Amino acid sequence: xxxxxxxxxxxxxxxxxxxxxLKTAEETLRAIRAGEVDAIVVARARGEHVITLAxxxxxxxxxxxxxxxxxxxxxxxxxxxxxxRRFADIVRTPLARVIGAPLRRFVPPAEQPAFDALVAAxxxxxRRADTTFRAEGGALVPVSVSIAPLQLxxxxxxxxxxxxxTDISERERAxxxxxxxxxxxxxxxxxxxxxxxxxxxxxxxxxxxxxxVGLRTIExxxxxxEAAELAQRLRAIAAxxxxxxxxxxxxxxxxxxxxxxxxxxxxxxxxxxxxxxGVAVDLRIEGLDSEVLPPALxxxxxxxxxxxxxxxxxxxxxxxxxxxxxxxxxxxELRVQDDGAGFDxxAxxxxxxGDRHFGLQVMRERAALLGGSVKVxxxxxxxxxITAHFPVRRA
Ligand SMILES: Nc1ncnc2c1ncn2[C@@H]1O[C@H](COP(=O)(O)OP(=O)(O)OP(=O)(O)O)[C@@H](O)[C@H]1O
Ligand SMILES: [Mg+2]
Numbered sequence: 001x002x003x004x005x006x007x008x009x010x011x012x013x014x015x016x017x018x019x020x021x022l023k024t025a026e027e028t029l030r031a032i033r034a035g036e037v038d039a040i041v042v043a044r045a046r047g048e049h050v051i052t053l054a055x056x057x058x059x060x061x062x063x064x065x066x067x068x069x070x071x072x073x074x075x076x077x078x079x080x081x082x083x084x085r086r087f088a089d090i091v092r093t094p095l096a097r098v099i100g101a102p103l104r105r106f107v108p109p110a111e112q113p114a115f116d117a118l119v120a121a122x123x124x125x126x127r128r129a130d131t132t133f134r135a136e137g138g139a140l141v142p143v144s145v146s147i148a149p150l151q152l153x154x155x156x157x158x159x160x161x162x163x164x165x166t167d168i169s170e171r172e173r174a175x176x177x178x179x180x181x182x183x184x185x186x187x188x189x190x191x192x193x194x195x196x197x198x199x200x201x202x203x204x205x206x207x208x209x210x211x212x213v214g215l216r217t218i219e220x221x222x223x224x225x226e227a228a229e230l231a232q233r234l235r236a237i238a239a240x241x242x243x244x245x246x247x248x249x250x251x252x253x254x255x256x257x258x259x260x261x262x263x264x265x266x267x268x269x270x271x272x273x274x275x276x277x278g279v280a281v282d283l284r285i286e287g288l289d290s291e292v293l294p295p296a297l298x299x300x301x302x303x304x305x306x307x308x309x310x311x312x313x314x315x316x317x318x319x320x321x322x323x324x325x326x327x328x329x330x331x332x333e334l335r336v337q338d339d340g341a342g343f344d345x346x347a348x349x350x351x352x353x354g355d356r357h358f359g360l361q362v363m364r365e366r367a368a369l370l371g372g373s374v375k376v377x378x379x380x381x382x383x384x385x386i387t388a389h390f391p392v393r394r395a
Contacts, residue, residue: 069165074103080100091136107131121147126146184358279312281320283324301390312336315341318338320339370390
C-alpha cells in the first residue's frame with residue numbers, strides 16, 4: 001500500500017525537480033550573459049571542477065566593467081554582443097536586456113540614418129561623433145560615441161565593432177549655463193544702462209525740472225520772505241536729488257566701499273533697504289572693526305548682499321530679515337535670513353537653466369571666483385537663508 005503511493009508520487013516529484021533545475025540553469029545562463037559570473041564550479045565524481053570563463057582576461061574584464069565610459073561590442077549586424085554596466089546605466093536599461101538588442105534601438109529615429117553611417121564607417125576605421133541616445137523611459141541623453149573595427153588577432157577579418165560611449169549631458173549643461181551667463185551678462189549691461197537712463201530721466205530729471213521752475217519763481221517773488229520760503233523748499237528738492245544720484249551711482253559701482261569700507265557700506269545699504277521696503281532688518285557685524293578686506297572680497301560680499309536683499313524684496317514678502325556679517329579666523333561669512341514665502345531650491349536650480357533667473361547662479365559664480373561658496377536653504381512657507389563663505393588670505 002505504502003509502496004504504491006510512493007510510486008504514484010514519483011513522476012510528479014521528478015517534474016518539480018526538473019523544473020527547479022531548469023530554473024537554476026536559466027538563471028546561470030542569464031548571469032553568464034550578463035557578465036556576473038567569473039567561473040562555474042561543476043561537481044564531478046572525482047571532486048569539483050572549475051571552469052573559468054574570464055581566465056587570463058579577468059583583469060581586462062574588470063577594467064571594461066568598471067570604467068567610467070560605456071563600452072559595447074557589436075556584431076556585424078549591429079547587435080550588442082557585450083556591454084559593460086556603465087553602458088546599461090547610460091541607456092537606463094537592465095544589462096540583461098541590453099545584450100542581444102540592436103544598438104540602434106537606443107537611437108531616436110531622426111538620428112538613426114547618421115548613426116547607421118557612423119557604425120558602417122566604424123567597420124573600416126576609427127570614427128567619433130556626438131549624438132543622442134534614447135534611454136528606457138524616453139529620456140534623451142547626449143553622448144559622444146567613438147567606434148573602431150573589431151578584429152580577431154591573427155586574422156584580418158572584421159567581426160564587428162567596438163564602441164566607447166561617453167555621457168556628455170553634464171558637459172552640455174555646464175556649457176549651456178556658461179553661454180547663458182555670458183548672454184545674460186551682455187543683456188544685464190544693456191538693461192542696467194536702460195535702467196539708469198530711466199532713473200536719471202524720471203527721478204533726477206524731474207527733480208532738476210522742479211528746481212528750475214522753483215528758481216524762476218524765486219526770481220519773480222515780490223518779497224524776501226516769499227523768496228526765502230521757496231528757497232527752503234528748493235533746498236529740500238536739491239537734497240533729495242543728491243540722494244537719488246548717490247543711490248544710482250552706488251548701484252553702478254559700490255564706490256562707497258572705497259570711501260567708508262565694507263561694514264559702513266553694508267550698514268547703509270541695509271538701512272536704505274529697510275526704509276524703501278518697510279521690512280525690519282536686524283543687522284550684526286562682527287570682527288571687522290580694525291581690518292580692511294581685499295577690494296575684490298569687499299565688492300563680492302556687497303554684491304551678494306545686494307542680490308540677497310533684492311530677492312527678499314522681489315520674492316519673499318518677508319516681515320523681517322536678519323543679516324550677519326562675521327569675520328572669523330580664516331573666513332568671512334555673510335548670512336541673510338528672511339521669514340518670507342520661501343521656495344524649493346531644487347526647483348530653483350532648474351529655473352536657472354531654462355529661464356532668466358540668474359541672481360542666485362551669479363551669486364555662486366562670484367563666490368566661487370574667490371574660492372568661496374554659497375548655500376541656499378529654503379522651503380515653501382519656511383523662509384530663506386542664504387549663507388556665503390569666503391576664505392580670507394592675508395595680504
Ligand atoms: N528670498 C527668497 N524668498 C523666496 N523666493 C526666493 C528668494 N530668493 C530666491 N527665490 C526664488 O528663487 C528664484 C531664483 O532666484 P534668482 O535670484 O536666481 O532669480 P530672480 O530673482 O527670479 O531673477 P534675477 O535675480 O535674475 O533678476 C526666484 O525666482 C524665486 O522664485
Ligand atoms: Mg534675483
